[in-house]
Amino acid sequence: MLLLAMAVIVFFLVYQRRLLAQQEQLQQIKIEQQKALLEASLQTQENERRRIAKDLHDEVGANLSTINLFAKQIEKFVERESKAGKMVGKTKDLIATTITSVRTISKDLLPATLDRFGLVEAAKELCDRINQADAVLVNFEHQVTEERLSQPQELALFRIIQELFNNTLKHAQATQVNLFIHYTPKSLKIIFKDNGVGFDANALMQSKESTKGLGLKNLESRAQVLGASLNYTSPPEGGTQVNILSNTA
Structure with missing residues (x-):
């Protein structure tokens, strides 16, 4: 037994x-x-x-x-x-x-610059164009290796940056934006920060797909394809920070 x-x-x-x-x-x-x-x-x-x-x-x-x-x-x-x-x-x-x-x-x-020269130069061109409009001051910093990311990675990240700027210019009432790009052969980090009115980040992260706007859905879809995390923070005093983290290998 x-x-x-x-x-x-x-x-x-x-x-x-x-x-x-x-x-x-x-x-x-x-x-x-x-x-x-x-x-x-x-x-x-x-x-x-x-x-x-x-x-x-x-x-x-x-x-x-x-x-x-x-x-x-x-x-x-x-x-x-x-x-x-x-x-x-x-x-x-x-x-x-x-x-x-x-x-x-x-x-x-x-963006022809993206194909020819890569993500950093394309992002710089985008920031320069926004600065020329003289409505928002954009500070751009980068710390990258000479080796470029793959073409699909660069395109997805550039579209994310475009959409973040689009959201800020449309809704945030910001006067300043800081964009930081850092990547190595093994990791990538992008920080996008504005001094606008902000929003309830927790409610946004917990909201259902049906209640999210098309821009936010596109951001999340591109991050998902990259295997990247997309995190929002927005303190009570205002402003928004978006962190994008991923392994590039």
């Missing part, structure tokens, strides 16, 4: 161990499937961004440049101070502003 009881116990323990192993394996498969779906979704977004950026540059940009040439030709046949001349001048100014806007949108959709 004792041997039978021991055999039953051993069988039960082995069965439980196998069952747990199967459950862990199924959970891992589920996580990998979710990650693959996220990667496919984000890649679809990037492909669409590239298509729109190309259309803006090749079609809209070229057409605007042609219209600008026509306006310059018309200007030759009218008096500068006449009503028609002033309208042509305003039209040229509007065309020039629109061309600049199209170029800016195209750069945001498909």
Whole structure:
């Protein structure tokens, strides 16, 4: 009887161990499937961004440049101070502003600097452009190795930084932003901090997916694909800090 009881116990323990192993394996498969779906979704977004950026540059940009040439030709046949001349001048100014806007949108959709020079230079260009608008002061610091991250990593991190700036400029009422990028061949850390109005970080982290905005969902999706942690802090006195931590190996 004792041997039978021991055999039953051993069988039960082995069965439980196998069952747990199967459950862990199924959970891992589920996580990998979710990650693959996220990667496919984000890649679809990037492909669409590239298509729109190309259309803006090749079609809209070229057409605007042609219209600008026509306006310059018309200007030759009218008096500068006449009503028609002033309208042509305003039209040229509007065309020039629109061309600049199209170029800016195209750069945001498909940052050539990121492909050519990497994350740090692309982030610096983005910070410089925001500083030129003279609405928010951006301080950018970095401490990185010469070796670049992989192209998918750089793109995902750049999109995260873009979205953080977008949220701050839209909602935070901030006057200053500090961005710090640090990475080595083994680890990565990005700190984004503003002095805006802040928010309830605990409520945000615990909120359901259905109540989160599209921007926040994109942030979390990109962080998940990277295998990075995304942590928010916002003290009662205001301001927001976002920490992104990941292994780069």
